[in-house]
Amino acid sequence: MKSKIPAWLASAxxxxxxxxxxxxxxxxxxxxxxxxxxxxxxxxxxxANAIWLNPCFTSPFQDAGYDISDFYSVDPRYGTNEDLxxxxxxxxxxxxxxxxxxxxxxxxxxxxxxxxxxRATKNKYxxxxxxxxxxxxxxxxxxxVNGYGERDGNYLTNFFWFQPALNYGFAKPDPKCPWQLxxxxxxxxxxxxxxxxxxxxxxxxxxxxxxxxxxxxxxxxDQDKKAVSSFWHEVRAMFDRNYPDAVLVSEWGSPEQAIxxxxxxxxxxxCGSLGKAYTSLLRNDPGSNVFPVNGVSFFNRSGKGxxxxxxxxxxxxxxKIKSKGHISIPTGNHDLPRISFNRNHRDCELIFAxxxxxxxxxxxxxxxxxxxxxxxxxxxxxGGYNRTGxxxxxxxNNGKNxxxxxxxxxSIYLPVDNKKGRPSVEEQxxxxxxxxxKIRVLSELRHTNPALASDGELTIVYAKQKTYPLIxxxxxxxxxxxxxxxxxxxxxxxxxxxxxxxQIRECVIDRGAIISxxxxxxxxxxxxxxxxxxxxx
Numbered sequence: 001m002k003s004k005i006p007a008w009l010a011s012a013x014x015x016x017x018x019x020x021x022x023x024x025x026x027x028x029x030x031x032x033x034x035x036x037x038x039x040x041x042x043x044x045x046x047x048a049n050a051i052w053l054n055p056c057f058t059s060p061f062q063d064a065g066y067d068i069s070d071f072y073s074v075d076p077r078y079g080t081n082e083d084l085x086x087x088x089x090x091x092x093x094x095x096x097x098x099x100x101x102x103x104x105x106x107x108x109x110x111x112x113x114x115x116x117x118x119r120a121t122k123n124k125y126x127x128x129x130x131x132x133x134x135x136x137x138x139x140x141x142x143x144x145v146n147g148y149g150e151r152d153g154n155y156l157t158n159f160f161w162f163q164p165a166l167n168y169g170f171a172k173p174d175p176k177c178p179w180q181l182x183x184x185x186x187x188x189x190x191x192x193x194x195x196x197x198x199x200x201x202x203x204x205x206x207x208x209x210x211x212x213x214x215x216x217x218x219x220x221x222d223q224d225k226k227a228v229s230s231f232w233h234e235v236r237a238m239f240d241r242n243y244p245d246a247v248l249v250s251e252w253g254s255p256e257q258a259i260x261x262x263x264x265x266x267x268x269x270x271c272g273s274l275g276k277a278y279t280s281l282l283r284n285d286p287g288s289n290v291f292p293v294n295g296v297s298f299f300n301r302s303g304k305g306x307x308x309x310x311x312x313x314x315x316x317x318x319x320k321i322k323s324k325g326h327i328s329i330p331t332g333n334h335d336l337p338r339i340s341f342n343r344n345h346r347d348c349e350l351i352f353a354x355x356x357x358x359x360x361x362x363x364x365x366x367x368x369x370x371x372x373x374x375x376x377x378x379x380x381x382x383g384g385y386n387r388t389g390x391x392x393x394x395x396x397n398n399g400k401n402x403x404x405x406x407x408x409x410x411s412i413y414l415p416v417d418n419k420k421g422r423p424s425v426e427e428q429x430x431x432x433x434x435x436x437x438k439i440r441v442l443s444e445l446r447h448t449n450p451a452l453a454s455d456g457e458l459t460i461v462y463a464k465q466k467t468y469p470l471i472x473x474x475x476x477x478x479x480x481x482x483x484x485x486x487x488x489x490x491x492x493x494x495x496x497x498x499x500x501x502x503q504i505r506e507c508v509i510d511r512g513a514i515i516s517x518x519x520x521x522x523x524x525x526x527x528x529x530x531x532x533x534x535x536x537x
Contacts, residue, residue, distance in 0.1 A: 003236060005264055006245050008049075008097070009326060010454045013356070013443055014363040015048035018334050019056050019078055020064070020413050021393045022366055024404055029411035031393070031404070033079040037090050039396075042425065046369055047443025050097045052211050052249070054334060056084065060110045062162050063383035064334075064391070066101075066213065067108035071198045081205070088206030097208035099247060104195055105214050106158035106165050109148075114164050118149040127187035129164045130156040130220070133179045140177055142220065153179070158217065160383060166191050168218040171227035183219060183227055192231060196238060209239075209247035215263070216252045216272075229261035236262030249328070256317050259325035265361055267328050270336065274317060278329070280309035282351065288341050290386060298470070299343075299351050301529060303488030308465045318359065318458070326454055329355055330363035338367070338374035338390050345371045345423075345435040346529050349511070350487050352435075353531045356442040357474060357483045359458050367394050369439050370423040381414055392417060397426035445508060445533065451476040461500060468492050469526055473500060473536075482534045484513050489528040496522045502537045509533040 023035030033056065043051060055065035058075045065075070074084050091098050107114055116125040131153035132139060135146060144154040145161050156165045168191060169183035181188050199210060219227040232248075239246055249265050252258035253272020259265075268274040270289055282288070284295040284305070298305035318327060331351065332339045340348055348371050355362045366372075375389040384391055392414045396403030402416045402424060409416075428434035446452045451474045461482070462471035469486035471494075482501060486492050497520055504517045512530030516523050526532075 003240050003262075004244065005325065006247055008245070009247060009264060009361060010450070011447055012050050012361045012454065013046070013048045013446070014050045014052050014099075014328070014361060015043050015046060016052045016054070016330070016333060016363055016365045018054045018366060018391055021391055021404075023394060023396070024407065024413075027406045028077070029405050029407035030077050030413045032077065033074070033083040033087050037083075037087050040091055040094050040096060044094050044096060046364065046440060047447055048364060049095055050099065050208070051091065052099050052363065053087075053101060055101045055103060060108055060162075061382045062108070063160055064381075066103050066383075067106075067110075067160070067163050068103050069108045069110040069112075071107075072201055085205050088208075092206070098206075099209040099211055099249065100202055100207050101213060102199065102210040103213045104166075105168070105218050106163040109162045109164060117164075118151050118155075120150045120152065127181060127185070128167055128191050130167045130181075131179060132177070140174060140180075156220070158214065165220075166195075166218075168192060168220075168231065169227070170220045171222035173221075180220070183231075192234070196235065199235070199238075200242075203243050203246055208245070209243075209249065209264075211249040211251065212263075213251050215250035215258065216254070225257050225261070229257070232262040254317075255325065255327050256320045259321040263325060265326035265328050267330060267363075268314070269330070269333070274313055274327075277310045277313040280306060281329075282339065283336065285342060288337055290336060299347065299354075299487045301347065301487065301489040303468055303490050304466065305487070306466045307463050307468075307470045311460060311463055315460070323455075327360040328363050329358060329360060330365060331355065331368040332365045332390065333363075334365070334391055335387050336390060338372060339365070340368070340371045341374040347487065349435055349438050350485055350529060350531055352439050352442055353483070353509075353511075353533070354470075354485055356439075356446050357452050357481070357533065359454060359456060359474075361454055364439075365390075369436050370395065370425055370428055371435050372423065373417055373419070375415065375417060378414065388414065395422055395424045397424050398422075441509070449479060449481065451479045451481055459500060461498060462494065462496060469494070469524065471496075471524070480536050481508070482515070482536045483531070484515065484524055484526060484534075485531045486513070486526040487529060491528050492524070492526050494524040494526075496524070498522065504534050504536055506535040507532065508535060 020031045022031040023039050025034035056078045057068045058070035058073045059065045113125045117129045142156045146154045158165045169188040170180040173180035247264045250258040250263040252266045253269050255266040268278040284297040296304040298307045375392050378388045381388050393404035393416050428436035456474045456476045459473040468488045471484045474481045501522050512527035513532030514525045
């Protein structure tokens with residue numbers, strides 16, 4: 001059977017929800033599933049027709065839910081399995097699909113599987129995690145925790161010390177390390193089968209797919225990623241056979257590997273083959289990335305960025321995966337500082353104008369639609385550390401706790417931004433020029449013109465090293481659009497003779513950009529921090 005891409009991805013716009021910070025319906029200070037259900041109309045109003053829900057499973061929350069202790073149950077602080085089922089059905093009634101965050105590579109040390117695996121006596125779960133054969137033997141280059149429990153061995157970790165790696169095998173086991181099991185070992189196969197069981201459980205309940213955390217890391221010693229790709233091929237075959245409308249989204253960062261491995265889409269984020277591209281586009285400024293960087297983003301008012309640093313890698317990868325899957329460019333996520341960091345709402349609007357007129361599937365991180373601010377210098381919460389400031393409560397209005405919760409301030413999951421002039425949904429609802437309403441216009445434009453959506457053709461018209469603006473075409477059999485973007489605070493003027501543009505038919509959006517056509521020459525006059533979208537022939 002030939003693999004197909006679910007048709008709904010062609011017009012998908014995703015909205016990422018960090019559940020504990022979105023909306024608290026029961027007044028305990030922590031966001032919950034009932035709160036998400038209550039705000040589905042807001043999600044729909046953005047033009048978002050899909051939700052990526054960060055982990056909501058049972059957890060001790062040492063890493064904000066990315067340390068799972070039961071894959072089959074919703075954590076009580078969010079509600080119940082029935083609440084999640086209701087979210088799936090309520091969202092679908094509004095034309096919104098929900099995908100879950102799947103932490104495939106590790107669990108919490110509190111998971112019953114791990115507790116059994118840590119016993120000295122051999123049992124069913126002994127090899128479900130990766131242990132060395134002696135507490136005095138290291139992990140041969142892999143991170144381990146030493147001296148845990150009664151078992152004579154050290155366990156491999158995937159991230160923090162309390163996140164033991166599940167055993168998906170080693171691509172090339174070292175004969176000197178008998179604890180390194182091959183991918184064909186029965187216990188390794190049992191772990192893989194269990195992950196498929198978990199996916200079936202939630203898909204059968206109504207989930208529309210999964211975003212897979214650290215998707216490339218499951219098999220150890222897998223430099224070329226062939227072994228882990230082989231496993232994801234099995235999962236994709238299951239999807240194609242039994243859940244053809246569900247999607248697989250990878251946290252991989254290298255779409256040229258992830259898409260052939262079986263994923264429907266992969267992110268451009270700060271790591272992987274597109275890491276430098278994404279950083280140069282949005283996060284090449286001090287403080288705007290989780291890693292120290294030196295430089296200037298293309299989307300920076302200084303006008304010192306370089307769009308070619310992004311396009312060089314992006315276009316090469318786009319050409320490789322075109323028609324096979326999608327590249328997703330997110331505004332940000334729970335691991336990155338807010339996109340509003342050192343930017344105002346006009347700067348953010350230009351970023352959305354770019355993301356919502358580019359190929360692939362855009363992802364909007366909750367709060368970015370109102371310019372929710374990065375809160376610096378917060379004490380780490382649930383393993384957030386320097387990521388904590390991007391995980392603060394959504395600001396719905398100017399009332400108590402910004403409308404996030406009716407709980408006492410001291411009970412709130414993280415502090416609400418109390419700065420004067422903080423943005424809120426309610427405030428921006430009534431301002432036609434607000435960031436929120438501009439995003440709605442851009443989303444509607446994308447939805448009503450397939451040329452601007454996931455599968456439309458992309459042609460770069462003007463992009464020069466350390467030069468502004470960026471000009472590109474999007475097209476399909478129904479229409480052609482020209483997009484010009486100038487994130488620099490400096491006005492720019494440009495004249496182009498190109499056979500790609502015959503006539504400017506209509507100005508769809510004018511935000512400080514004027515384009516005219518005369519005798520085969522296209523003239524661009526753009527104010528600082530401006531963009532325009534035009535129908536053309």
